[in-house]
Amino acid sequence: MTAKRIDGKAFAAGVRAQVADHVARLKADHGLVPGLAVVLVGEDPASQVYVGAKGKQTVEVGMASFEHRLPAETSEAELLALIDRLNRDPQVHGILVQLPLPPHLNSDLVINALDPAKDVDGFHISNVGRLGTGQKSMVPCTPLGCLMMLRDHLGNLSGMNAVVVGRSNIVGKPMAQLLLGDSCTVTIAHSRTKDLAAVCRGADILVAAVGRPEMITGDFVKPGATVIDVGINRIERDGKTKLVGDVDHASAAEVAGAITPVPGGVGPMTIACLLANTLTACCRANGLPEPQGLTA
Ligand SMILES: Nc1nc2c(c(=O)[nH]1)N[C@@H](CN(C=O)c1ccc(C(=O)N[C@@H](CCC(=O)O)C(=O)O)cc1)CN2
Numbered sequence: 001m002t003a004k005r006i007d008g009k010a011f012a013a014g015v016r017a018q019v020a021d022h023v024a025r026l027k028a029d030h031g032l033v034p035g036l037a038v039v040l041v042g043e044d045p046a047s048q049v050y051v052g053a054k055g056k057q058t059v060e061v062g063m064a065s066f067e068h069r070l071p072a073e074t075s076e077a078e079l080l081a082l083i084d085r086l087n088r089d090p091q092v093h094g095i096l097v098q099l100p101l102p103p104h105l106n107s108d109l110v111i112n113a114l115d116p117a118k119d120v121d122g123f124h125i126s127n128v129g130r131l132g133t134g135q136k137s138m139v140p141c142t143p144l145g146c147l148m149m150l151r152d153h154l155g156n157l158s159g160m161n162a163v164v165v166g167r168s169n170i171v172g173k174p175m176a177q178l179l180l181g182d183s184c185t186v187t188i189a190h191s192r193t194k195d196l197a198a199v200c201r202g203a204d205i206l207v208a209a210v211g212r213p214e215m216i217t218g219d220f221v222k223p224g225a226t227v228i229d230v231g232i233n234r235i236e237r238d239g240k241t242k243l244v245g246d247v248d249h250a251s252a253a254e255v256a257g258a259i260t261p262v263p264g265g266v267g268p269m270t271i272a273c274l275l276a277n278t279l280t281a282c283c284r285a286n287g288l289p290e291p292q293g294l295t296a
Helices: 008-030 045-060 076-088 107-111 124-133 141-154 173-179 198-201 249-253 264-286
Strands: 035-041 066-072 096-097 159-165 185-189 205-208 227-229 235-238 239-245
Touching: 008 045, 008 264, 035 045, 035 076, 035 264, 045 141, 045 173, 045 205, 076 096, 096 107, 096 264, 107 227, 124 173, 141 173, 141 205, 141 227, 141 264, 159 173, 159 198, 173 185, 173 205, 185 198, 205 249
Parallel strands: 035 066, 035 096, 159 185, 159 205, 205 227
Antiparallel strands: 235 239
């Protein structure tokens, strides 16, 4: 079997187009412009690229972009003071602090200083608790993007066996909660799971978010399963730098029914869902109906 390719780049373009339509209507009907503030501390090269892409795509869908690039030596007090200003700014509906932060800054403290209603990353402890208890929350962008692609490809996920490999707060745990919310039978596995390959082979839906290049090979995949590869790993091969996922794409695609590529799979959906979350936050802040199909 050669798996169908789930094209995250094209899917993300569709999500951005829907967001742009809603933004245009918000402006025309209510004079509202959703605003997203992105905070970057330091000069991490990948983070700089992601923050640049976030600002560009925010403007492209008609939203207001507020970029705050701070030096690596920014103190916690300075960062918290900026967050406090953004929390109180009525033009800002969404705030994102790009991760990872430099090591002298306490990420949990910083994230929990955000107004949960503006936490478009869904990382604030209150949003984490809300998601875990099935209450309305802001949903982390990468898992939300995975869920959208799964629903689009499979329709109703109810009763399916889902295995999430990886237990991070950013992807693995919220992904498991979302799949549970769609009535999947969910297993969270990780690098220390006994006979990981056998556990994965039970999955109708296999989400790889373990952070190890090409660890999930074809023998981990149930024939016909849907495989979502969240990994973004830069490796050296044949003297060149190459971007690969957590899934060994070639062998997995021989067995799976459908699979996301890296690049061009989950990655582009992360930013598209950030824009969707900012739109949702703006609608909620103004007591307007939320856009359908763009939230969990
Ligand atoms: N505050 C946050 N920090 C981080 C998040 C996040 O969701 N919130 N996620 C990642 C980085 N990230 C967005 O911030 C991100 C990663 C990858 C992509 C993407 O489009 N990747 C492309 C490949 C791009 C490349 O060549 O590097 C792809 O997969 O096709 C977008 C956003 C960590 N930090």
